[in-house]
Amino acid sequence: MIYDVLIIGGGAAGMSCALVLGSAKIKPFATNKKIGIIMHQKASALQTGLFNNVLGIASGTTGIELLSRGKQQLKDMYPHVDQIEKEKVQAVNQESEFIMVKTNKKQYNAKKVVVAVGPSNLFNIDGLMEYIEPHEKLPVAKGRIQLKNNDHLVVENIYVAGVLAGWRSQFAIACGSGASVATDILTEWNNGIPTMVHDKVE
Numbered sequence: 001m002i003y004d005v006l007i008i009g010g011g012a013a014g015m016s017c018a019l020v021l022g023s024a025k026i027k028p029f030a031t032n033k034k035i036g037i038i039m040h041q042k043a044s045a046l047q048t049g050l051f052n053n054v055l056g057i058a059s060g061t062t063g064i065e066l067l068s069r070g071k072q073q074l075k076d077m078y079p080h081v082d083q084i085e086k087e088k089v090q091a092v093n094q095e096s097e098f099i100m101v102k103t104n105k106k107q108y109n110a111k112k113v114v115v116a117v118g119p120s121n122l123f124n125i126d127g128l129m130e131y132i133e134p135h136e137k138l139p140v141a142k143g144r145i146q147l148k149n150n151d152h153l154v155v156e157n158i159y160v161a162g163v164l165a166g167w168r169s170q171f172a173i174a175c176g177s178g179a180s181v182a183t184d185i186l187t188e189w190n191n192g193i194p195t196m197v198h199d200k201v202e
């Protein structure tokens with residue numbers, strides 16, 4: 001089985017990307033696409049955060065609540081998106097016809113990959129090390145990193161999303177980055193026609 005898109009990281013950017021991709025299921029160009037997310041959450045910045053300044057999220061909400069609600073929302077609304085639990089990615093390698101994603105337990109093949117693992121300087125994913133550079137929008141003293149990218153694209157079919165894409169660390173920015181990558185992928189699936197997914201009150 002080959003994923004059409006495999007998202008790496010179950011934080012703000014990764015889950016936002018998965019929700020927008022999942023919501024396109026009803027569109028003919030996305031109906032048969034196989035989407036997965038490696039739902040690793042242990043290392044998310046959300047683990048220790050408290051959220052009072054995010055539009056639409058009740059003040060006092062903890063990041064831990066957001067992590068579990070995000071997973072549940074994805075499961076309830078878009079169950080066709082595979083949530084791969086308890087695995088951590090070790091390598092992302094471009095093979096001739098697909099991208100090979102290796103975790104501590106298994107190996108997956110994908111046509112496109114979205115890397116949304118946060119800006120830690122402990123980043124250690126074989127195949128992506130050559131794209132690391134110092135983060136341009138976080139305090140130098142923190143030693144954070146980003147992946148070189150052009151509007152989220154690292155190299156053909158490999159995207160980066162969230163703070164690792166070079167954005168400042170705010171929840172809404174990370175979510176927006178993940179959603180932005182999702183709409184880029186949907187646009188490509190839709191033959192280059194700029195694509196968004198909007199639900200409407202009947």
Ligand SMILES: Cc1cc2nc3c(=O)[nH]c(=O)nc-3n(C[C@H](O)[C@H](O)[C@H](O)COP(=O)(O)OP(=O)(O)OC[C@H]3O[C@@H](n4cnc5c(N)ncnc54)[C@H](O)[C@@H]3O)c2cc1C
Pocket residue numbers: 008009010011012013014038039040041042043044045046048049050051052053054063087088089090116117118119125161162163164168169170171172174175
């Ligand atoms: C203490 C604290 C308080 C904060 N408070 C606020 C606030 O009040 N308002 C606000 O807007 N923002 C706040 N933030 C910032 C916000 O949490 C981040 O901007 C946001 O979570 C970044 O999203 P991300 O998806 O880029 O990274 P993350 O949410 O960190 O997600 C990265 C994900 O990748 C996973 N991962 C890592 N390595 C691997 C691997 N090898 N394989 C697979 N998965 C992997 C991690 O487990 C994690 O789930 C706060 C952050 C902290 C730390």
